Amino acid sequence: MKKLIYSLLFLVLIACQDNDTNEFDKSADERVAEAIANLKADLTAPDNGWKLKYRPVDGSGSYYVFLKFEDDRTVNIRTDLGAEDGKYFDQTLTYRIDNSLGLELIIENYSFFAYLFELDDATFEAEFEFLYANKTPSGELVFTSKSDTFIPVTTLVFEEAEAGEDDAFLGTEVSENLNIMADDFDNFSPSMKLTYADRNIELYLAMDDVKRTIDITRAVRKSNPAVFESLDFSSPYIIRGDSIVLDNLFSGTFVGVNVSIQSIRLTTLTESEITICTDPMTVHAYEGTTSANDDVVLESTLFDLNGRSFATLSDFYISPLGYIFNNGQSAAEAIANDIHGALAMQMYYNYDGGFYAIGFIIQNDNGTITFALREFTPVLTGNNLVFNFAPDISIFGEPDTDADIENVNIYLEALTEGDNTYVFELDEGLYEFFNPCTGWSFVFYDAYQ
């Protein structure tokens, strides 16, 4: 140990002797500035900017992104993410190159990248800060995510774009049309049907047009819907030009029909009217051709047989006030005003061997609890639930309540108007009860989960 201390003291003594010796020609600051300038020069060099095939996280779909960096610290970002009325199709923002542990590229303003970053309360694991990794021999710039919390972190490869490639790759029209279709019924879980023109099969599916995933859940024989097959196919996808391209091949024989889909080229969006409510509703259909050369029509639909599983999964469901929406807007405040002390909606479905009722649990000012429920006799056809209510509200628990009980009917009417309540499965044990005629959604969860 003594030797070690003497050695260190010697080092201390000589440390100041070569004060003027510099292993590098330039100071640290100069080298950092040079590295930043070099990266900026690389970023701004291509005439047509950069092409990025961006997958924010394993399991999500991908997006083509075109970036054109300029000397004045602005960057033009073009994508085909149709969220927020196409705001992210074409944005010009500012970027910054910093040096911390290494060179960092930061998109400084809210952008396509920040939108994805904020999904699911900022847990989706997208990114808008990138760590510069290297330049490949073929001139691609490689970055990694600075903010990912999971390993492996996302890698982003900027490839030099060719002239006109952005217009050829970006499917803004497809993206816009899919958004239009998702708004046909404006519920949280839009269901779609893919009908083969010349083959005896329909596929029911759900598409997440932000995370770009597709789930095909059911195949039905077109000539006899009673013949169906449950499916469990999921795939990320990317939009390329006029096509949806699946990462995974959908292939097999379903309800006796052999089909295969790697991609669907979408061509013509048409609209029509349906009259399930007092006023006709406009719905859309998107014609196209699969990669196997089958003509198909993609339509939005209210029918999703998976929704009917609520009837057997549980006999008791709860919908907190925050889970109730009037045309996409929270109705919690309005309910709290109309039904003093309302805590949540409850639905008993074949509870205790045959009790069916729906209504509110109410906490009175003195702390007692009142249940204001309307009993019903259900008729479930597909995922359409008709309630057939008893004439009056039944009171359970504390009979003397501070709430105006009749107001419970306001919300039951919003749910059931015209017997148009359709049930969709949002997640395991989580169901959306949606009425397209009123636009109200009530999201119930299994109370036992």
Add this chain to the structure above:
Amino acid sequence: MFMTPMNTRIKSYLTSVLIALLLWPVLSCSEDDVNKPIKENPTSDDPLDIYIQENFTDKYGVAVRYTYVDRYVEAGKRVTPPERDLVIPMLDFLTEYWIEPFINVPNGRKFFEDFVPAEMVFIGSFIYNPDGTVTLGTADAGARITLTEVNNIDPSDQQWVFRQLGTIYHEFAHIVHQNFNLPPNWQTISPEGYTSSGSWYTLSNAEALERGFVSPYATSSFNEDFAETVAFLLFHPDFYDIYINDEPGCTTSDCDRRNEGRAKLRQKYNAVLAHYKQHTKVDLLEVRELIQEKF
């Protein structure tokens, strides 16, 4: 070598000596760096930066940070930057609801200019915490105020407006007690009502009122109580009905407890007004009047 408690201590001591020795050359050889020029940020030619400089920074002495810089947010917390197009509307909102009400009352301009925080940070989103909660706004020792939810700007949305004003008035009030301490006897008004560390969120608004506080968060400390009381006094349209004036003809014990809480809040209210008048010469009731005219 066999390790014993004694030689462990020796080793630890020697390690400390070695670290100190290794650091010493680094520190002691920096003489030549003393006269290096201090780095200055280059003037931006971004039109938005120029607008902020001319209309906010030069005018009120507040730097506005709207581009994303990760050091403005604690590690582990996730935020997004504001939209560029919303920065000027947010500045207009702050001018209308925060700056103008203060500078347009007697002595208000001097108070504002003397104590306005040096830096405002705009965050586009909430601050998403690792535990799934969100933070609405923060302040850092009176030097920096961080405002969240800029991307949701909607002056017609009363809840958004109240959240923003609750944050800005709250943080601006901290600067007063940081400079002039809390009002005399502040700690004696509702001493039993404060909550133990980290438990304020278990209280309801009604329980906080019964204890003599405007909000559950106010129960977390004397300083937060002061800042919350000032903020609610300024922005809450029903401040007097909810927090100050007794409910007449109480027939329930809950009602009695609420009025007991209001008695304590009246003491706090008077203490806050007197404290501001004494130290800042600003009448908060005049500021409140200008703010309430805007709703």
